[in-house]
Amino acid sequence: MITESGGAMLFTEQEIQTIREQALGMDKHRQVTPDVLKSIYDHRLFHLFVPDELEGRMTPLPDAARIFQESARIDGNLGWLVTIGAGGGFFAALMSPDISRQVFARREAVIAGSGMPTGTARQVDGGYILNGSWKYCSGSTYATTFTANAVIEPGTMVQDTTGEPTADQGEPEIRSFIMNPDQIEIQQDWNAFGLRATGSHTISAVEAFVPYEMTFSLTETKGYENEPIYRYPFLPFAQVSFAGVAVGIAEHFLEAAESLAVKRGSSSHVIGRLNENKAALQLSVADFYKRVEASWDELMINGALSDVTEAQVTAQSIETAHAALCCGQQLFPLLGLSAAMEDSEINRCWRDLQTACSHALLRRYE
Structure with a gap:
């Protein structure tokens, strides 16, 4: 579940159920539903990087990445839209204060x-x-x-x-x-x-x-210089965000794969591969957050990231996204024709995972 500081639930169980119930329709009709948008607006998830004085809910990057991950675990479309919408808040520091207020200071602004x-x-x-x-x-x-x-x-x-x-x-x-x-x-x-x-x-x-x-101009700051997120380099910021989405979709995929495998009475080989991928993803995610949190600590202490740290965050984000993608690539062929049905949960997760990891900032050229 998504938690805020102190452990309070962000999305309620009812919201999660509603979003998942509407996921097939969203996929089929290629349109997000009003209920899903309402949940995003209610929790101000498009405003995770918007200053509080502009009706934002400014959030440290490691915490935001976990929100992106958990949103994507509920549904890939939700995770992607929250991440992209929130990323627009990065521009608040590049606009004049009057314009940033005009653009961001309302509930549904995105x-x-x-x-x-x-x-x-x-x-x-x-x-x-x-x-x-x-x-x-x-x-x-x-x-x-x-x-x-x-x-x-x-x-x-x-x-x-x-x-x-x-x-x-x-x-x-x-x-x-x-x-x-x-x-x-x-x-x-x-x-x-x-x-x-x-x-x-x-x-x-x-x-x-x-x-x-x-x-x-993308190189000229006009306000909110004291907000740490605006000093985080944009490339690793985007890669961390997208990697969080990839991880969340992969977690949903593994959840659906396990459910399908149990239902089908899959062989020990399939169950073993499922557990191997789950463990590998967990290890990579742990390394990912360790690296992201260390970079955030460095930013808070020094006011900037070193070139070495920036490169490390980029490399780990790509590596973790690749670990997420591997879950789909290695397990999907083992799940039978039920997984090939376009309206199945596992199929949607697989397609969403492939699409998210096709983003240029997550691709590994090896």
Whole structure:
């Protein structure tokens, strides 16, 4: 179960039951349900990295990773959406205080977007005209704000740190753009075989005007400098978050696999392989949290991570995600045709696990 400090339950047994009962429908219809979103909003899980003064519930990264893990253990779509939605809180420090309050300070506030600079922007009086499309924007169907990166077109003006326009020095600048839902179009093209209810569609903008104040740089902090999470390097932050999801889905997979194996009266070989994978995952998860907690302690003491620590967190996150993926790869072929049925619990878990671990930040190139 997900627990908060002091051991209090976060999700109730009734919430867990409701989410799991609706999991098949979410998978089939490729849409998250209002009940699942309500649980996320009620527990402010999209606001785990939003300052408390913006109606957030600022959470240390090791604790947040456990929330991502346990959310994904309940259901893969839930875990992925909570993780992606919460990650948008990282931008609160990059926006001006007034804009961050406008974006985050409400119960249902959540960002969807993309970090890939697949758009272009030209400067005009008061802001920019933005064009482009951005793939894999999880949570697009209910997001209250969208963010996307774009390249400033050569020959236009750029902004210095004071917000004043300066002459373009020839190097293309990449900026992040904040848009309202009515400024983008959603192309419902997320047809992956797993994590089907995450709404990870392509978004596009055509001649969208974005004021200067609704843009930001990924390298310039504008507020909340005292919040430790904003000093954690973004790459390992994302890898820790995604690894937590992979672990949670793998735990659900193992739970479903054990139930199916017992029901089918599987051989001792299958049971043995199941126990081997369970033990291997547990060992890797223990190493994962040891590494993440040590990095967080280093951040709290030194105010930053060393390059060595950053590399260690990255390596352990990838390794643990791989251990999670191996559970599916090694056990799924042993579970018979019942597991091959698309509407079975074990099948959904397997598809979600494969999809989550396909993310570029979790792949192991060996």
